[in-house]
Every structure is written in structure tokens, then in C-alpha cells.
Amino acid sequence: MNRAAQAALLLFLLLFLFAPFLVNPGLVFLAGFAMIQIVFALSWNLLFSYAGLISFGHAAFFGIGAYISAVALRDGYEIHFVLLILVCAAFGALAALLVALVVLRRASGVQFAVLTLALSQLIVVLIGYSSLLGHDEGIAAIPRPAIDFGLFTVDMNQPLTSYYFVLAVCLLAVGLMWLLAKGHVGRAMRAVRIDAERAAFVGIDVWRVRVIAFTISGAFAAVAGAMLAPWSQIITPDYVNWLQSAQPLFAALLGGAGFFWGPVVGVIGLSGINYLTRTFAGLSEVLVGASLILVVLVAPQGILGALKQLARRRGGRTPGGHA
Amino acid sequence: MILDVQGIEMSYGALKVLHGIDLVVEKSETFAIIGPNGAGKTTLFKVLTGEAMPTAGTIRHNGQDITKLPAHQRARRGFGRTFQVARVFNELDLRTNVVISIESRLRYSGGNPGPWWRWKPSRDVQAEADEILDRFGFPRRRWNDEAGYLSHGDRKRLEFCVALATKPEVLMLDEPTAGMSPSDRKEMTHLLARLKAETGITILMTEHDMDIIFELADRLMVLNFGEVIAMGAPGAVRDNPTVRKVYLGQDHQHA
Numbered sequence: 001m002n003r004a005a006q007a008a009l010l011l012f013l014l015l016f017l018f019a020p021f022l023v024n025p026g027l028v029f030l031a032g033f034a035m036i037q038i039v040f041a042l043s044w045n046l047l048f049s050y051a052g053l054i055s056f057g058h059a060a061f062f063g064i065g066a067y068i069s070a071v072a073l074r075d076g077y078e079i080h081f082v083l084l085i086l087v088c089a090a091f092g093a094l095a096a097l098l099v100a101l102v103v104l105r106r107a108s109g110v111q112f113a114v115l116t117l118a119l120s121q122l123i124v125v126l127i128g129y130s131s132l133l134g135h136d137e138g139i140a141a142i143p144r145p146a147i148d149f150g151l152f153t154v155d156m157n158q159p160l161t162s163y164y165f166v167l168a169v170c171l172l173a174v175g176l177m178w179l180l181a182k183g184h185v186g187r188a189m190r191a192v193r194i195d196a197e198r199a200a201f202v203g204i205d206v207w208r209v210r211v212i213a214f215t216i217s218g219a220f221a222a223v224a225g226a227m228l229a230p231w232s233q234i235i236t237p238d239y240v241n242w243l244q245s246a247q248p249l250f251a252a253l254l255g256g257a258g259f260f261w262g263p264v265v266g267v268i269g270l271s272g273i274n275y276l277t278r279t280f281a282g283l284s285e286v287l288v289g290a291s292l293i294l295v296v297l298v299a300p301q302g303i304l305g306a307l308k309q310l311a312r313r314r315g316g317r318t319p320g321g322h323a
Numbered sequence: 324m325i326l327d328v329q330g331i332e333m334s335y336g337a338l339k340v341l342h343g344i345d346l347v348v349e350k351s352e353t354f355a356i357i358g359p360n361g362a363g364k365t366t367l368f369k370v371l372t373g374e375a376m377p378t379a380g381t382i383r384h385n386g387q388d389i390t391k392l393p394a395h396q397r398a399r400r401g402f403g404r405t406f407q408v409a410r411v412f413n414e415l416d417l418r419t420n421v422v423i424s425i426e427s428r429l430r431y432s433g434g435n436p437g438p439w440w441r442w443k444p445s446r447d448v449q450a451e452a453d454e455i456l457d458r459f460g461f462p463r464r465r466w467n468d469e470a471g472y473l474s475h476g477d478r479k480r481l482e483f484c485v486a487l488a489t490k491p492e493v494l495m496l497d498e499p500t501a502g503m504s505p506s507d508r509k510e511m512t513h514l515l516a517r518l519k520a521e522t523g524i525t526i527l528m529t530e531h532d533m534d535i536i537f538e539l540a541d542r543l544m545v546l547n548f549g550e551v552i553a554m555g556a557p558g559a560v561r562d563n564p565t566v567r568k569v570y571l572g573q574d575h576q577h578a
Contacts, residue, residue, distance in 0.1 A: 182442035184426045191412055191423045198410040201372070202424040202489050203398040203431050258414070 002311040005304050009261055012268055016167060020160055027275070032163055032231050034271040035170040036224050037247060041263035042177050043220035044248030049257050050186055051213030052193030053104075054113045056245055057120030061092040061218040063127075063240030065225025070139040070235040071132065081145040081156075081230075085169065088226035089219040096218020100211040108210065120245055127237045138236030142229050156230050166231055173223050174264075180216065181260050189213050250288065254295055256302025265303050325350045325493060325525050326371075331380035333366050333549075340366050341549045343380070348493070353519060353526040355536045358546035359570050364529045367546065368497055371527065372404050373397040384493075399431045403491030407498045409478040411485055413471035417461060420470050420481060421452040424488035455484045459514070476507030483514070494518075496528040500535055508532065515539055537561070545570060 015022070019031045044058045065088035071077075072084050079087070103115045127133045134140075144156035147165070156162040180186055188209050191199040196206045229235055238244065251266030270288060277284040299306035326348040333341040340363045348354045356364050369375040371382065373394040382390045384400055392400070412420050422444045426436040429448070437445040444452070456466055459480050470481055479499065486494065499515065500508045512535050518524060519539070530536050536543060537557045545553040545566050553563045560566055 176440075179440040179442055183439050184430075184436040184441075184444065185439045187419065187423050187426060187444075188430075190415065191427075194412045194414055195410055197374070197394070198406075198412065198485075199423075199427075200393070200395040201398050201402075201404045202485060203395055203427045204423075205395050 002307060004307050004311070005259075005261065005265075009264065012264065020163055025159065028159070028163055029231075030271060030275055032166045033228075034267055035166060036227050036231060037251070037271070038264050038267045039170050039173045039177075039227070040221055040224035041248035041251040041267050042174060042260075043217045043224065045252050045257060045260070045263045046177055046181060046189075046220070047213055047217040048249075048252060049260070049262070050181055050189040050193060051210050051217075052189075052196070053108060053210055053214060054110075054249075055116040055214075055217075056113045056242065056249075057116035057118070058217070058221055058248060059240050059242070059244035060116070060120035060123050061096055061221035062225040062228075062244065063120075063123060063237075064088070064092050064095055065222030066228050066235045066239050067127070067133055067139070067225075068222075069226040069229035070142050073142050073145060073229055074139055076143075081147045085223055085226045088222045092222020092225070093215045093219035096221075097211065097215040099218075100214040104207060104210055104214070117242060117245065120240060121242065124237050124240050127240060134236075136237060138234060138238075139229075140234045142233045142235065144230045144233065162231070166227055169223070169227055173220055177220060178260060185212070250292060252302070253292055254302055256304035256306075258301055259304040259308075262302050262304050269303070324348065325352075325385060326527070327383040327386075328371070329381050329383075331367065331370055331377045331382070333363075333370060333375065334378050339549065341370070341377070344546075344549075344551060346544055346551075346554070348525060348527055350525055351523040352541045353528070353539050355540035355543040356527070356529045356546060357531075357533075357536060357543055357570065361548075362546040363549040364546055365497070366549075368495065368529055372402065372495055398489060398491075401490075401492030402495060403486035403489055403493070404495045405479070405482045405486050405497060405499060407501050409475070409482040411470045411473075411478055411481050414469060416467045416469055417456060417473075417481055417484075418449070418452050418466045421455050421484050421488050422448055424485045425451050428489045452488070455488055459484050476503050476510070479503065479507070479511065480514070487518075491524070493525045493527060496526060496530075498530055499528060500530065500532055508535070512538060 016031060016035065020028050023031075040058075040062050044055065047053045047055055068088045068091055069084060072079060099116065099119060103112055107115065128136050144162060146153055146155040146157065154161055154165050156165060188199070188204050191202070191204055192206050192209045200206050225239070228239065247270070248263060251263040251270055253266065254269050255264060255266030256262030269291070273287045273291065274284050277287055295302060299309070301308070324347045328344065328346045331341055331344040332339065344367060346354070356367060358364050366375065370377045373392055373396070377390065380390070381388055389397060389400065398404070412423060415423070425448050426444065428434070429436040436448065453466070457463075461480070470478065473481060500511050503511060515526070516539060519526065540557055542554065542556055543560055544551055545560060547569050552569065553560050553566045
């Protein structure tokens with residue numbers, strides 16, 4: 001990764017760290033929301049950019065986490081919230097594993113993408129029939145938990161505490177995904193994405209790697225969903241819908257799908273567009289669409305890809321590695 | 324014998340491309356498959372590598388039936404492979420290409436590629452990758468270059484590094500010098516000869532360049548329309564009148 005991208009990421013981190021002291025509560029809420037979307041987008045990109053699988057229905061796993069968390073909080077289950085996040089991750093992983101075992105046997109390309117979309121839309125329909133999940137209206141007024149850590153308590157009813165708890169969990173999730181992506185498991189995934197046949201001939205079980213990637217990705221998407229329930233305090237089927245599934249794709253396209261940090265840049269860009277156009281109905285969609293078209297035409301490898309290209313031109317050498 | 328292939332038949336729909344191929348490859352032998360275009364060399368090669376399933380016949384490796392094993396399981400049993408047009412992990416640097424291969428070997432052979440959270444390859448893995456790249460003549464300053472920027476010849480060499488990093492028992496080479504410049508071709512021939520002499524690895528190859536075949540192969544097999552028309556030592560095959568007629572022509576009479 002070149003210096004400009006590193007500096008930008010550091011700046012984003014500082015902005016997230018000090019957001020409650022710099023901007024109004026409305027923007028702080030959006031910053032928390034963006035952090036959750038970053039975890040979701042990175043979980044999707046772990047699949048796309050590392051294992052070479054495109055999922056159009058990833059919101060299903062996000063939704064599983066969001067709804068389990070929302071129901072547990074609404075109904076006052078006696079469960080530690082950190083444990084609840086882990087339970088959501090486990091359910092997300094299990095659902096993803098089942099989908100992978102069934103779908104990946106037969107398909108890995110476009111068919112896979114369409115089948116994941118169909119499954120997620122099926123979940124949206126099922127939610128509509130469920131009174132436990134609040135039908136089409138979803139679950140509103142979700143209480144925020146007070147999380148007891150023994151030595152101290154994190155009360156999510158305090159806006160500042162709540163923000164930093166979300167930040168800590170998101171940073172932890174991003175850190176874990178980064179370690180995974182950069183380690184030998186991530187290298188095997190990338191080998192599979194770049195050339196599955198070549199990977200098989202060095203003894204990599206391509207199918208197994210894809211199943212593992214999908215399972216891990218489902219777990220992290222569910223963690224993102226689990227964090228959204230107490231943060232936004234309302235979960236609706238919109239979070240499981242195809243438009244939510246498309247968010248990581250937009251973010252990855254905008255930021256640079258070939259880069260681990262690409263979706264982070266993308267989510268921040270998209271959040272910025274949404275915020276700046278909030279008073280003009282419909283303008284946000286037009287701008288998002290226009291910027292995506294622009295990126296595809298001018299910088300097909302996204303913002304980070306364009307920065308890398310620029311650095312290569314200025315440096316006049318072939319840069320190594322994967323940023 | 325390391326590889327025992329009996330009665331391999333292969334059809335694409337109604338078209339039968341291999342008609343009961345038998346071949347035996349001994350340990351440390353270099354065995355070549357040659358023949359005119361469309362003779363079934365590539366299909367036979369794919370059947371042997373596990374990319375295609377034969378419609379009949381058996382393939383035994385060290386006495387065990389591997390006919391139905393997929394490519395990755397054959398690789399785990401000790402089959403390495405290079406492609407006609409070299410296939411490496413283009414977006415990754417040279418070192419990572421080799422590291423992936425070593426880590427894969429460690430994973431399936433009971434070794435330890437290290438914990439999942441370690442973002443750099445272990446020291447042992449890096450040292451091994453560096454040693455392989457060095458042995459194959461890649462200078463240290465290029466180890467961090469993206470493989471996609473390599474010339475065709477260098478990419479072929481890197482593919483060798485990737486294939487050999489799994490420590491294969493049998494190396495399967497699909498036209499190792501295809502598309503190379505004369506100097507790269509010469510270098511590759513030297514490299515293969517050196518590999519053979521130093522490691523005693525078993526090599527199974529297809530190749531169009533007869534000079535390379537005659538320099539490297541211990542035995543060869545000539546295919547024509549999916550049938551074996553000759554098999555034996557290079558000298559004997561070269562002098563076989565049928566082979567000269569259908570494939571070698573008159574040029575190699577005295578080659």
C-alpha cells in the first residue's frame with residue numbers, strides 16, 4: 001500500500017476515534033453506522049477479493065446477526081452481550097456453511113451469486129410472515145444493553161460509551177479479518193481466486209477453501225448485524241434486502257475490490273455522499289450511481305487502484321505485493 | 324514402477340480420442356509423450372493429471388489406484404505440474420507465489436505453516452522460498468516484483484519453482500519450452516537436465532521440440548490418432564519408419 005493510501009486510512013481512523021468530540025450527534029450516529037457497514041463490506045470482500053466468490057445475498061447473514069441480536073435485546077434474554085455477538089457469529093457461520101455446502105458443490109460463478117440472492121430474498125419473505133421478527137415493520141425501540149465486564153460496566157445507553165464500544169468491536173473484527181487475510185489462510189484463498197486450477201496443483205483443496213471463506217465471511221457479516229441492533233435500535237427487513245447486499249459491492253467497487261482496505265474507503269465515500277445529499281430526495285442514488293460509473297470508466301480498480309497506479313507512474317517501477 | 328497406466332480410453336461424446344493407452348513410468352525416469360497435433364497428447368496428459376476422467380482404464384501410483392482422484396489429491400500424493408502457457412499467481416510477488424506452494428505442502432503433509440493470525444510466512448517457509456528462487460536464478464531484488472510483470476521465459480521458471488516447492492515425486496510438464504525464445508529454450512533444457520541429475524525426480528512430459536526430447540528423455544511414446552504407434556528409447560523410436568512417416572519426417576533421421 002502506498003503512502004497516500006496509508007495516510008488516508010490513518011486520517012479515517014483518527015476521525016473515527018475523535019468523532020464524538022468533533023461533530024454533532026447526528027454525524028456520530030452515521031459514523032457508527034459506517035463502521036458497522038465497514039465490517040459488513042470487509043466480510044463480503046474477504047469472499048470476493050480473497051476467495052473469488054461473489055455473493056449477491058450477503059445481507060442474509062447480516063440479517064441473521066441483526067435479528068438474533070434484536071430479539072435477544074428486545075425480549076431481555078439473560079445473556080452477556082459479548083456472548084450474544086459470538087452467538088450471532090456462530091449462527092451466521094452455520095447458515096453460511098450450510099449454503100456453501102449445498103450451493104458450492106454445483107456452482108461458483110454467476111449461478112452462485114444468483115442462488116445466494118434468491119436465498120436472501122427468501123429470508124426477507126419469511127421475516128414478513130414472522131410475528132417474532134415483527135413482520136414487514138421489523139423490530140423497533142430495541143433497548144441498549146449495559147455490559148458487565150467485572151471490573152467495569154459498558155453502558156450502551158450512554159452515547160459516548162456506546163460509540164466507543166461499537167468502535168472497539170468493529171476495530172477488533174477488522175483486525176481479525178486483516179490477520180486472516182494476510183496469513184497463510186488468506187494466501188491460500190487468493191491463490192484460489194487468482195487461478196483455482198494452479199492452486200489445485202499445489203495441493204490446495206479449492207472447494208474446501210471456498211467453503212471455509214464463505215463460512216468465515218458469514219460469521220463476520222453476522223457480527224456486523226449484531227452490532228447494528230443496539231446501535232440503530234431498529235431492525236427492518238430492509239437490512240436483509242438485496243439493496244443491503246449490494247452495499248459491500250458498491251463500496252468495494254468505489255474503494256477498490258482488489259485491496260483489503262478498498263471497501264473501507266468505499267463505505268466512507270458512500271456515507272459521505274449520503275450525508276451531503278440528505279436533504280435532496282433521490283439525489284444520493286443519482287450521485288452514487290454516477291460515481292460508480294465514473295469509477296468503472298476512469299479507475300476500474302477503485303480509488304485505491306487509482307492511487308497505486310499514480311504511485312507506480314511517479315515511482316517508475318513495478319510495485320510488489322498486494323496493498 | 325512409479326506410475327502404471329493401463330487401458331486408458333477417453334471419449335468426448337461419440338468421438339473417441341484415446342484407444343486403450345498402456346504405459347509404465349519407472350522411478351527417476353524421464354518419459355516423454357510426443358505425436359502430431361490432435362494425436363491425443365493433451366487429453367492423455369489431462370487424464371494423468373486428474374483434470375479429465377478417463378472413460379475406461381486405470382492409473383496406479385506406487386501400486387495404488389488413483390484413477391478417480393481429483394487434481395489436488397494427486398498433487399498431495401506427489402504430482403507436480405506445469406502448464407503449456409505458464410500459470411503462476413500473477414497478482415502476487417515471486418516470493419508469495421512460492422510461499423503459497425510451500426505452505427500448502429506443509430498443510431497436507433503434517434507440517435505446520437504457522438498460526439492463522441501470523442501475517443507473515445514463518446521464517447522457515449521464507450528461507451525455503453528464497454532458496455528455491457535463488458536456485459532458479461531469480462536475483463533477490465526481483466523477489467518482491469509482481470509475477471504478472473515477468474517475461475514468458477521467467478514466468479515458466481517461476482512456475483517451476485511453484486511446482487517444485489511441493490517437493491513432487493513426479494513432475495508433469497506440458498510442453499515446457501512452448502513459446503520460448505531459443506535462448507530461453509536452451510536455458511530451460513539445461514535447467515531440466517540439472518534438475519534430473521541433482522534430484523533424480525521422475526519427469527513425464529509432452530514436447531514438440533524433438534532436440535529437447537532426444538536430449539532429456541530416457542524413453543518416449545509416440546501417439547497418433549489416440550493410439551500408441553511406438554514406445555522405447557529415443558534412438559529406437561527415432562529410427563522407427565512409422566514414426567518417421569507420421570511425425571518426425573526426414574529431418575530427424577540423423578539428428
